[in-house]
Amino acid sequence: MTALINSMTSGLLDSPVMNTTLNISVILVFLGLLLIREFIRSTGDSRADGWIKVLNAAIFPLLVVFLMVIVLRFRLIFEIHVLGVL
């Protein structure tokens, strides 16, 4: 079935406050991993490439999530404040 969206079908994420908290939390996870990657890169260790490859496997998908959050939040702000929806 769809393990990806099942948490939403049961109404767990219907609250806008909860949605915002989760969006910010995921962005913090993304920024945290980005920080770890840059720290490892700065050490110049010979094993850094392997570490960065593994970190990138989580960072790039979360970057896509981050961009989606930005676009959708701006769309919401545009709809509320410019178009007067809601």
Place this chain on the structure above:
Amino acid sequence: MNQVSTFLRLYTRQIPWLVPALYAAGIITGEVLLVAVGPAAALTVHGTLLTLLILHAASHEGVKRLVYSALMLHPLLRVISLGVPTTGLPPLVQHAMLGAPLWLALVLIMRVNQTTPAGIGLTPARQSLGWQIGLALLGWPLGLVAALIIHPAPAIASLSPVNLGLGVLIITVFSSAVEEVLFRGVLQTALTHAFGVYGILVTSLMFASAYVGTLSLPFVLLMGAVGLVFGWAVYRTGSLWGAIAAHSLLTCGALLIWPFILR
């Protein structure tokens, strides 16, 4: 502190499946917390596990890296599904938005481990064609059972050919295929290295736990059984195609067709 560290090192060397088993248990606990406590608790657990697994995978090579990096995918799935603000968007758009970053994660994890598509069962299944077709056809009645248990709202507005075609395409690519490649392809392949044949059982438990959010025990049990059958078939035949087709028929039936017929 040194004694504890030596003890742990010795213990994990004697029982190599212990740490992966603890991670799997942590992931299942995170899924249960999603409904027992709330999304914030689940995100905390999955975010922590994801970070630990990244560090664990990065500090190892070979099979251990394969196992830990594959385990990363489940917390990543949940972090993505909780993080993308899809509320209010059409269901098919939600599927595409959540499936796309997961595909990216799968490709990157496969690159980290130098895994080829053939290595996870994405190979022509000429020798087991009968098995693959049989497994695929199983998806249709399973879709009916799933629809009868959770009564999902249809993912499309009407059963027009355009809606249906688009729905089948999006659900197959961004939901069914991505989940099969994740669970039966990458995760099960990695976990059978850690647990042997019991890797199928552990993968099925993790797969079932991903459906705890439906708040339906019969549905979670059904998906656990589906995971076992699909997992065993993939393990025996070495091909993912039958499981992908069955999963697609199951999901498309339950979300696109059965809701219109049963109402």
